[in-house]
Amino acid sequence: MTGRWITANLKPMPEPTQSPTVELLEGLATTRAIRRYTDDPIPDDDLAKILFAATRAPTGSNRQNFRFLVLRDGEVATAAKRLLGESFRTGWAEKRSTDGYEAGSGQDLSSPKARMAATMQHFVDNFERTPVVVLPCIRVRHGGLIDGASIYPGCQNLLLAARGLGYGGVLTGWHSPVEADLRELCAIPEDHAIAATIPLGRPQGNHGPVRRRPMSELVFDDVWGGDASWAIEPSGTQHTQAGPKPT
Numbered sequence: 001m002t003g004r005w006i007t008a009n010l011k012p013m014p015e016p017t018q019s020p021t022v023e024l025l026e027g028l029a030t031t032r033a034i035r036r037y038t039d040d041p042i043p044d045d046d047l048a049k050i051l052f053a054a055t056r057a058p059t060g061s062n063r064q065n066f067r068f069l070v071l072r073d074g075e076v077a078t079a080a081k082r083l084l085g086e087s088f089r090t091g092w093a094e095k096r097s098t099d100g101y102e103a104g105s106g107q108d109l110s111s112p113k114a115r116m117a118a119t120m121q122h123f124v125d126n127f128e129r130t131p132v133v134v135l136p137c138i139r140v141r142h143g144g145l146i147d148g149a150s151i152y153p154g155c156q157n158l159l160l161a162a163r164g165l166g167y168g169g170v171l172t173g174w175h176s177p178v179e180a181d182l183r184e185l186c187a188i189p190e191d192h193a194i195a196a197t198i199p200l201g202r203p204q205g206n207h208g209p210v211r212r213r214p215m216s217e218l219v220f221d222d223v224w225g226g227d228a229s230w231a232i233e234p235s236g237t238q239h240t241q242a243g244p245k246p247t
């Protein structure tokens with residue numbers, strides 16, 4: 001009955017212009033942070049599809065108080081990428097030292113830690129060559145989490161659409177130290193925050209299953225810590241122990 005009601009009352013969905021390249025649920029579980037890109041440009045029509053997905057994301061009360069500033073190879077974009085590149089190199093140098101990337105297993109060049117450090121170094125050293133950098137901006141209304149809730153869904157839509165079209169990127173926060181300079185350079189209004197910096201390009205590596213902690217540690221039933229016995233992961237799910245153990 002319910003199904004018939006839905007069928008009778010919904011307008012038919014428009015035919016997709018192009019079949020999706022990655023099934024939705026598969027894409028959600030296999031969109032990795034991609035930090036190494038080829039020099040291939042992102043053609044305008046693909047970039048349009050990626051930004052279309054970003055701008056279809058939800059915002060509070062559908063205010064759509066988000067804006068996506070796309071940096072390609074114009075004069076201002078080149079200067080902004082340079083500014084960002086310097087900031088990223090400083091950000092990574094600090095993280096490399098404070099997080100002890102060279103200590104312990106990091107001394108073994110084949111360890112995951114050392115390989116991650118090498119990827120990060122490559123990422124920041126080549127930042128200016130990134131084909132496209134997107135600055136997702138949000139008009140500041142309440143501040144903090146509530147404003148973030150109206151921009152980060154768009155960021156994830158953008159990354160998922162990029163993955164669907166064979167590209168990759170990563171949400172980063174290393175623009176913060178140069179946010180004021182960027183705002184001036186790119187004429188971003190004072191009442192808008194730059195919520196992230198998202199570099200995009202054709203991956204040198206591959207997307208693939210992301211590793212997170214077991215779902216049983218992250219999903220509770222009824223009460224905090226309550227065992228959600230129904231929350232069973234797909235077989236073969238791989239895990240990471242990264243981050244502090246959730247309580």
Ligand SMILES: Cc1cc2nc3c(=O)[nH]c(=O)nc-3n(C[C@H](O)[C@H](O)[C@H](O)COP(=O)(O)O)c2cc1C
Pocket residue numbers: 031032033034170171172173174210211
């Ligand atoms: C809020 C947030 C901030 C992040 N900031 C940075 C950053 O400044 N630099 C960076 O290289 N990656 C950054 N990342 C990317 C994460 O490191 C990455 O998504 C995470 O390690 C998972 O990687 P995976 O999806 O490939 O498993 C950030 C991610 C989020 C959600």
